[in-house]
Amino acid sequence: MEKIAKIAGVSKAAVSFALNDKPGISQATRNQILKIAEELNYVPRRKIKKDTIVFLLVTNDHAQSLDYFQRLPFFQSIIDAFKTKSYLKGYNLSLQTVSKLDQDTFSNWQQTNIYGVVILGTFLTSDDVLLLNKVHANIVILDNPSIENSHSSVVINNKEGVRSIIHQISPKETVLYVHGLPAIPNFQERNTAFKYSAQTKDFNLTEIKMDSFSFSETTTSEQQLIINTLQNNTTIVAENDYLALKIAQIVAEKKLTHNVKALFGFDNIRTLSQSPIPIKTVSVNVSVMVDMAIDLILKEYKVPVHVTVDTNFVEGDKNEK
Incomplete structure (x- = not known):
């Protein structure tokens, strides 16, 4: 503590x-102290609640x-925040993975001293959602905007984030829109929001698809895809x-930076700080997402509560996580 x-x-x-x-202290001071404790990965020396x-x-x-998950910075930030905030609130955290949700998963929880479950819903399938609708337990779904009416949820305001990007692009610009694969609910919502918000901009629009989560170097086919579709002065x-980051790597290696007006x-x-060219992005406050999820678990609302966490547009290297 010192x-x-x-x-x-x-x-x-x-x-x-x-x-x-x-x-005994102001909320501003409390927030400052908790933020520092989180950054230091501090765990209080007190008995963890049962x-x-x-x-x-x-x-x-x-x-x-x-x-x-731990190799992907966004998910690692979520995991780190859960570890810290659970301990600060006096609860033990059990970090678990399953390849598929089934009834046995929930039966195991009911046989142990589990207060509640936060499910990272990024990759949930439609079958998973149907199963969750039948489960009566203290559950919060995190990071899946397609979950409705079954359990409480905390999601990113994808629509607001996309609008902040569209606002930066002038009408009639040449725009290359890159879809992420797999087409998880967050990406689908961003795509829908982009198409809706872009209607009045009259972009010269080209769309391609690339693998979002591979850790290998960019493939020859991905490089060729960018080379073939990238026009002069493209956003x-x-x-x-x-x-x-993948696109930035390809553009830099192939010496195509003069063709890129902006990269979002x-x-x-x-x-992002490792990018060879500037990337403008939308910031998601992971700390707030985790706070909201744990709060929903601890308060045990009788009806589902759905929380949307706002985003902020970030210029260049002003990285927040």
Whole structure:
């Protein structure tokens, strides 16, 4: 606690108040202390409550393991925030992965001392959603805008984020829109929002598809795809920052930077600073998403509550995560 107090410029008593959720300090000071504690990965030296919160990662062909999620900066930020915030609130966190949701998954939870479950819903299938609609448990779905009326959820305001990108692009510009594969609900919502918002701009629009989540170097076919579709003075809009980084790499390697007027991404991942060319992006406040998800679990609302977390447009290297 002494290190946190020194960085925050407050007393150790103030740090104790913040970490133990006690009155006696302002909300601004509390937020500052908790932010520093999170950055330092601080875990309070107190007895963890008996109850456990499960953070469940549902895998698929693209997301095959916990290691996979931890290699993607956006998901790693979510995992780190859950670890810290669960401990700060006095709950144990169980980080689990399953390849498919089934009834046995929920039966196992009911037989143990589980307070609630937050499901990372990025890759949930329609079958998963149908199953969740039948489950009566304290569940919150994170990061899947297609979930409706079944359980409480916390999602990104994709529409607002896309509108902030569209606002940066002048009418009649040449635009290359890059779809992310697999076509997960977040990407689909961004695509729908882009097409709707772009109607009045009269863009000279070309659309292509690329794999969002591969860790290998860009493939020859991906390089050729960009080379063939990139026209002079093109604005590129990628559905996520992983794609934007791939495109930046190809453009730099093939010496095509003079053809790119601007490159936009979405999510504001940590590794954007490694881009060989500037990427403008939409920032998602992961800390707020996790706060909202845990709050929904702890309050156990009798009806589903759906929270949308706002986004912010970020210029260049002003990375927030």
